[in-house]
Each structure stands twice: as C-alpha cells, then as structure tokens.
Amino acid sequence: MKQLVMHIDMDAFYASIEQRDHEEYRGKPVIVGGLSGRGVVCTASYEARKFGVHSAMSMAEAKRRCPQGIFLSCNHAYYESVSREIFQVFHEFAPVVEPLSLDEAFLDVSGMEMLVQDWRVYAEKLKKRIVDELGLVASVGLAPNKFLAKLASDMEKPDGLTIIEEQDIERVLNDLPITSLWGVGKKTAQQLYDLGFVKVGQIAKADGAFLAKHIGNLAYQLVNLANGRDERSVEGTPKSQSIGNEVTFAHDLTTHEQITEKFLALAEKVGSRLRREGFAARTISIKIRLASFQTLTRSLTLVEATNFDEDLYQIAVELYEKCKVAEKIRLLGITASNLTIHEQPILFAENNKKKELYHAVDAIRTRFGNHMITKAKLLKNRD
Structure with missing residues (x-):
C-alpha cells in the first residue's frame, strides 16, 4: 500500500486565536510571547511579519521593528484547549494522527482511496471544518511522505493547500535551496556551500559516499530527501475511546x-x-x-x-x-x-x-x- 500523508499547520496559531477572540486585534500586528526583558516571540501574526517579526526573535527586537504592535503574553492553558478541539477534527479525517506541536500534525490517510474520490475536495472539507467550528485557518500539504507533505504545507501559506504527486516531485524539489532539507542548519549549509551545493537538485544527483566524507552519515539522508524519499511512518497516538x-x-x-x-x-x-x-x-x-x-x-x-x-x-x-x-x-x-x-x-x-x-x-x-x-x-x- 502506497503511503499518503497530510501535514496540517495552523497559521500563526497563538496570534490567530487572539485575533479571533478580540475583534479590535484583527488586521493589526499581534505578537505573542514573553513580555519580560529577555522574552522571545512565540507567534507573530502575518500583519506583524510584514515588519520582519518572527518566532524565536527577542521581544526587544520585535518591539524595535514593530513598535505599533499589540504585544500579548502566552495563555498556554487556553491555547492547549483550542488545540485539543482541533485534534478532535483531525481524528475524524484520518485513522492515524501524529502530533508535532499544539498547532501542527501529520495525518496518515494511506489506504483511504476507496473512501475519497478527490483529495483536494477532502482537504478543503477539513480546512472548512476548522474555520466553521473554530474560526481558525490552516495550511495543508498532501504528499507521498512526511517530508514532502510538510514541504507542501509551507508553500502557499497562509490558508494554503498544496498537493505534491509522484510525477511532480523532481520538478518541485530541484530549485529549492538546500536549507529546505531536514537536517540542514547553518553549519551544514555552509559546509555544502563550500562544496558548491546550493540547490536541492544538486544534492539529488550527488554521490552519498562523497558527501559523507565531508558532513558525515547525514549525507545519505539528505540524498534520499533530495530525491523525495522518506520512509518514516506516521506515528499516531491512539484516540481515547x-x-x-x-x-x-x-x-x-x-x-x-x-x-x-x-x-x-x-x-x-x-x-x-x-x-x-x-x-x-x-x-x-x-x-x-x-x-x-x-x-x-x-x-x-x-x-x-x-x-x-x-x-x-x-x-x-x-x-x-x-x-x-x-x-x-x-x-x-x-x-x-x-x-x-x-x-x-x-x-x-x-x-x-x-x-x-x-x-x-x-x-x-x-x-x-x-x-x-x-x-x-x-x-x-x-x-
């Protein structure tokens, strides 16, 4: 049975909840995180991102870049309760759900072809359920494996839906930067740049043994990912009975x-x-x-x-x-x-x-x- 994976990522989750609940915040830059002097940004609304504010940035820097922003502390207990409701919807659309965080999950929809005639319609139905029931927007990626599904969900944010089919894999991956591959951080990226690798398509054609001499065994994983191969299964948590x-x-x-x-x-x-x-x-x-x-x-x-x-x-x-x-x-x-x-x-x-x-x-x-x-x-x- 061929694997088919859906990745769902709630867009600007914490900030979107605050904008949903407070009409006066809508359309304005909302930054959620630690408000102390050494606090960091947890989530920035898309309005705030236009000013260069992003998650993991220091709150001091966020205030410098976006002084007109609405700065809010995290209400973790409340965000967790909203997350539970979202995951209830996920469980209705797939037999196996793997949580990655409060606002992100993989859904294994392998073997559901007899039940689903049009995957785009099915994914749109899931997105609409979340909007109708929770007033929140999600981006969805659907692909033959976890790596490609997550990549797809990032392609059309916010409120995106991208499907990567087998015949599209090479075209989609070829011109992406090497930092699109899981495991390529700043250090590894610089090592690859020094070797002349800039695009994913170059890694796809590379010899794994040659790369391994320079960056270790991670090289074999990167070659597989660059060719759209990812054998990891979706590891679900059982739904309570x-x-x-x-x-x-x-x-x-x-x-x-x-x-x-x-x-x-x-x-x-x-x-x-x-x-x-x-x-x-x-x-x-x-x-x-x-x-x-x-x-x-x-x-x-x-x-x-x-x-x-x-x-x-x-x-x-x-x-x-x-x-x-x-x-x-x-x-x-x-x-x-x-x-x-x-x-x-x-x-x-x-x-x-x-x-x-x-x-x-x-x-x-x-x-x-x-x-x-x-x-x-x-x-x-x-x-």
Whole structure:
C-alpha cells in the first residue's frame, strides 16, 4: 500500500486565536510571547511579519521593528484547549494522527482511496471544518511522505493547500535551496556551500559516499530527501475511546426549543451508534460553542452505564441548562465515554420494554436508513 500523508499547520496559531477572540486585534500586528526583558516571540501574526517579526526573535527586537504592535503574553492553558478541539477534527479525517506541536500534525490517510474520490475536495472539507467550528485557518500539504507533505504545507501559506504527486516531485524539489532539507542548519549549509551545493537538485544527483566524507552519515539522508524519499511512518497516538457527535449550525441557535431539538437529534445518533457497536457509557459530556467562539463543556458520570437515547438527551439538556447560556450558539455536541462492553443492565420490566423498542428502531434504521424512523418532535424541521 502506497503511503499518503497530510501535514496540517495552523497559521500563526497563538496570534490567530487572539485575533479571533478580540475583534479590535484583527488586521493589526499581534505578537505573542514573553513580555519580560529577555522574552522571545512565540507567534507573530502575518500583519506583524510584514515588519520582519518572527518566532524565536527577542521581544526587544520585535518591539524595535514593530513598535505599533499589540504585544500579548502566552495563555498556554487556553491555547492547549483550542488545540485539543482541533485534534478532535483531525481524528475524524484520518485513522492515524501524529502530533508535532499544539498547532501542527501529520495525518496518515494511506489506504483511504476507496473512501475519497478527490483529495483536494477532502482537504478543503477539513480546512472548512476548522474555520466553521473554530474560526481558525490552516495550511495543508498532501504528499507521498512526511517530508514532502510538510514541504507542501509551507508553500502557499497562509490558508494554503498544496498537493505534491509522484510525477511532480523532481520538478518541485530541484530549485529549492538546500536549507529546505531536514537536517540542514547553518553549519551544514555552509559546509555544502563550500562544496558548491546550493540547490536541492544538486544534492539529488550527488554521490552519498562523497558527501559523507565531508558532513558525515547525514549525507545519505539528505540524498534520499533530495530525491523525495522518506520512509518514516506516521506515528499516531491512539484516540481515547469515546463515541460522539457534534454539529455546527448554518444559523446560530437562539431559543431553548431549538437547542433541545438539536440535543435530541444528537442523542439519537450517539445512542444508535453505542448500541450498534455494543457499548454503554458511564460518562456523558456536552460541548457548546457560542457565537463568540467561546467553548463550554460539561459532563456527568453515572452509576450505571446507559445507551438509551432518552437518557443521553435528558442528561445533555440538564447539563446545558446548568450552564445558563445567554449568548447565541453555533455548535452543539454530545460525547459518550467511559465505555463498557456489555449491554445495559436490565433491572426492571420498563427497561426490558425500552430495550426491545430500541432494538426494533435500530433494526428499521439498519434496513431502511436513519431517516425512516425518528422522534416526532424532529419531523417538523425536516425538509
């Protein structure tokens, strides 16, 4: 099976979060980092980069270059919470996700060709999910390996999407500077310059043994990369076992009735999947994203596990009402976790009847589709 890798890099991550959350920062140079005398820049918005400000620069130098900038300290805990939400989206688009940092990851999409007819459309769909749900922009690269995928994601920043196919590799790499190769820092670059190597295409044609005499065994890696070869696999972290569903609405929800109806639809989907996969859940969580992009989460852990739709719905509504939300809502979600691989305990005759009812409902949906049977409350809003 041929490897196919997607690299995703959130554009100016910390600064973009601050601009998203503070309308007055938008379109202005925002610099996030340590504000002390010896602090360094963590992230600079693209507006700040026009003044030559970049990450790892001293904050003093950033202030000299861009005195009109908006200088903010890092809110690491908050940025981490946003990162977790982004990675939830990544896990929905690929079976294996390798985090590189809070704002960057490799996704292994090898073997998904039967599910994906157009990779550009698929990548655009992922980018749109991140924009719609989190109000943030990502650049994506898709290529036959990790090196090329990361290279591709850098080519059209910000908000870029670049696909490198097998037949494009030589053309794409030939004229790039040797510093584009992983492992080529200032010292190695100078050694290569001294040998007459300036472009990646020159390294591709070089003899590895000759280079190794001058720069060591790194030479063989560089020759491979220069020819577009990278055998490293995407090393994923297992996704925590949970079953959930969430939806971003085309129009923000404003009424209690709208919100409870959406929770009912979500509960149906989560409950149906729990039963189909043979699970019951002890912990039920909800996610609420407000129009301002603030995200609220609440959860409840039960004594006995459940996979009944009505239990999920009632818990979700109770958790929502405790939040006392006064703002419009753009996203709702229900997640079932702390899963048990057994059926719900049948302690009472009433529960036996519920079990039989859900079994019949699930059988109808499996045979005829989810649309064939649903709660009457949800029918009036269907087209």
